[in-house]
Amino acid sequence: MGLLTDAAPARAQQIAALTGGWGVRGGTDRLIAALVRHYERVGGRLLLRHTVTALSRDPAGTCQIACSNGFSMKAASVASSLGADNTRALLSTPRNSRRQLAPAIFTVHFALRGSWPGIGHHGLLMCDEHHASVRAVRDKGILPARSSIVLSHPSAVDPALAPVGHAVFRAATIVPNLRQAPLDWAAVGPQLERAILAETGQRLIPDLADRLVMAFHTTPADWANRLALPGGTPFGLREPARAAARGLPDNVVLIGAQAGAGAAIPDVLAGAERAAGRLLGQLRSAGKG
Numbered sequence: 171m172g173l174l175t176d177a178a179p180a181r182a183q184q185i186a187a188l189t190g191g192w193g194v195r196g197g198t199d200r201l202i203a204a205l206v207r208h209y210e211r212v213g214g215r216l217l218l219r220h221t222v223t224a225l226s227r228d229p230a231g232t233c234q235i236a237c238s239n240g241f242s243m244k245a246a247s248v249a250s251s252l253g254a255d256n257t258r259a260l261l262s263t264p265r266n267s268r269r270q271l272a273p274a275i276f277t278v279h280f281a282l283r284g285s286w287p288g289i290g291h292h293g294l295l296m297c298d299e300h301h302a303s304v305r306a307v308r309d310k311g312i313l314p315a316r317s318s319i320v321l322s323h324p325s326a327v328d329p330a331l332a333p334v335g336h337a338v339f340r341a342a343t344i345v346p347n348l349r350q351a352p353l354d355w356a357a358v359g360p361q362l363e364r365a366i367l368a369e370t371g372q373r374l375i376p377d378l379a380d381r382l383v384m385a386f387h388t389t390p391a392d393w394a395n396r397l398a399l400p401g402g403t404p405f406g407l408r409e410p411a412r413a414a415a416r417g418l419p420d421n422v423v424l425i426g427a428q429a430g431a432g433a434a435i436p437d438v439l440a441g442a443e444r445a446a447g448r449l450l451g452q453l454r455s456a457g458k459g
């Protein structure tokens with residue numbers, strides 16, 4: 171059964187509150203490095219900074235991939251994590267009507283002098299208006315005055331992530347994606363960062379402002395500009411899109427959060443495994459696997 175991805179940020183909050191949620195020791199890069207090691211062990215090759223600008227197929231169905239840096243390659247099949255609309259655009263096939271995207275996320279990363287053994291690795295600063303604020307973002311694309319904050323404190327369990335005598339935190343909150351509300355994030359971002367730091371200080375660390383060493387934030391505009399995420403949301407489509415791949419050639423399959431397969435890493439990995447099985451099956455039946 172597909173995950174209702176518009177519930178993802180709220181679900182993340184529930185998971186944080188109910189289970190405590192855990193990150194990767196050493197940082198998420200360690201998970202990526204492990205996945206890359208496995209990919210290379212089975213013969214894969216990772217090319218970074220290669221922006222795909224075109225995907226075409228010859229009459230025999232072989233795919234040709236072209237990148238903005240001039241690199242090109244042929245492939246028997248392609249697994250695309252760019253979502254249905256962007257993949258169709260690369261293939262120059264007509265797009266379907268635009269699907270609704272899940273809300274996005276705003277994060278504030280900050281470092282403080284001192285240590286807080288009483289603040290857990292993962293927690294939820296729930297606000298009184300929690301349900302109303304989630305509905306405002308999800309259904310109306312409104313940025314509420316207050317919403318709940320998921321607070322991660324990774325150095326609580328992995329002290330190497332912060333210099334001695336310091337602690338690092340990440341506060342995250344649900345916000346409208348860029349299609350729901352084209353907010354001016356250059357102006358809104360600093361205001362929201364200040365509000366989140368103030369709320370966290372008021373509820374947990376009264377002298378937070380005095381102890382603050384550094385802080386920076388990421389907005390939906392950053393996700394859109396840096397990662398080309400449609401609408402600036404890392405949580406993919408609002409609903410499972412069974413028809414997302416309709417009209418795509420058999421040897422071009424959609425993977426990743428933007429495929430509607432799910433909004434979190436476990437869903438993305440499960441979707442990738444299904445896609446790999448499907449593509450290997452095609453190669454075997456064509457006598458190439």
Ligand SMILES: Cc1cc2nc3c(=O)[nH]c(=O)nc-3n(C[C@H](O)[C@H](O)[C@H](O)COP(=O)(O)OP(=O)(O)OC[C@H]3O[C@@H](n4cnc5c(N)ncnc54)[C@H](O)[C@@H]3O)c2cc1C
Binds near residue numbers: 222342396427428
């Ligand atoms: C702040 C934050 C916290 C999160 N926390 C969690 C968590 O605790 N647990 C969890 O399970 N999930 C979490 N997620 C969600 C998780 O990160 C995503 O579900 C997952 O990364 C999606 O993987 P993906 O491969 O579909 O897409 P991405 O990881 O977004 O990768 C897509 C890649 O494609 C690249 N790309 C785009 N266009 C092109 C092009 N034309 N050519 C070449 N490359 C291109 C992008 O640059 C990007 O690197 C979080 C997300 C965010 C933003």
